[in-house]
Amino acid sequence: MAEAHADIQACDAAVTLAFSVLGKRWNGMIVSALGNGSSTFVALRRAVVGISDTVLSERLTELADTGLVARTVDAGPPVTVSYALTAGGSGLLPILDQLGSWASATLERRTP
Template structure:
């Protein structure tokens, strides 16, 4: 049997695994990343504005997420020297392209998850 034949387990992973989804969730599966992206849907925002918009998110993690999302080219960091210095984060085209999927997840959650009462 030639070496190119995959084992049963490899075949299973091929059938059930989804490399693209796996890659997507190396980013989205990190706590708060999806919500940071979702928050930018409303337009560019500064650090403090994002911090206020997302309850429970710590500054150090926000900083980390913005760096990682920028590195993944989903977010662009724009600096205006001022004074005072002004930094805004905005979605790139790659980031914008994810918004319909996040909308779909939102709509799904309304329909299929138990939202807690206000």
Template sequence: MTIKPTSAAPERPRLPPPVDALTRAFALLGKRWSGLVLAALAKGPAGFGEVRERVPGISDRMLADRLHELAAAGLLTRTVRHGPPVRSSYALTPHGDAFLIPLAALAVWAEEHLAITPTGTGGTCRRG
């Protein structure tokens, strides 16, 4: 009995990945919550509390750490408004805004290739 493949595998890119660049990108953006914090700011500038509402499940400390790291990397800015009470507002820089393109592509990939588990996270590859 001979089994015939139903479709050919898609052609994969043959270019070698820029390992140094990917290492830097994943060191920053591969951290838990980083991509979601940037996605939360895609809607426009937001205060700390607004960002926290847009990223359910993140703790105040983790959010503060991620905002600090992303600002230090030049992906977002922090503007302090003085006066009682002092308030901070966060916004994407042009570099952070440029990250929304691959972030959107990653979201499409996840929708197409990662099944939703009972906990609401991906993890199982879809076959079909």
């Protein structure tokens, strides 16, 4: 039986906070999709393959509440709602690029 190591410490609070947002399924992909510029709900749904309307709506609300995404309503006609990254959200793009590079180098070599 493996013995527990006493020198292992709890996760850093900042890392825990970051993963409370980015650890939710789809959030990283939404931020990545918005890295190409502002987008409508329909365009985001197409860009994030497999996400449902309900989940996309929930995730956009969460990302807006955390200050990573801004929601803009253009009164039109027609009324148009668009989403864009804030400065905080844009700050994640280099990190997501690094994560993608790591995944390509490390995870794609594995066979299930």
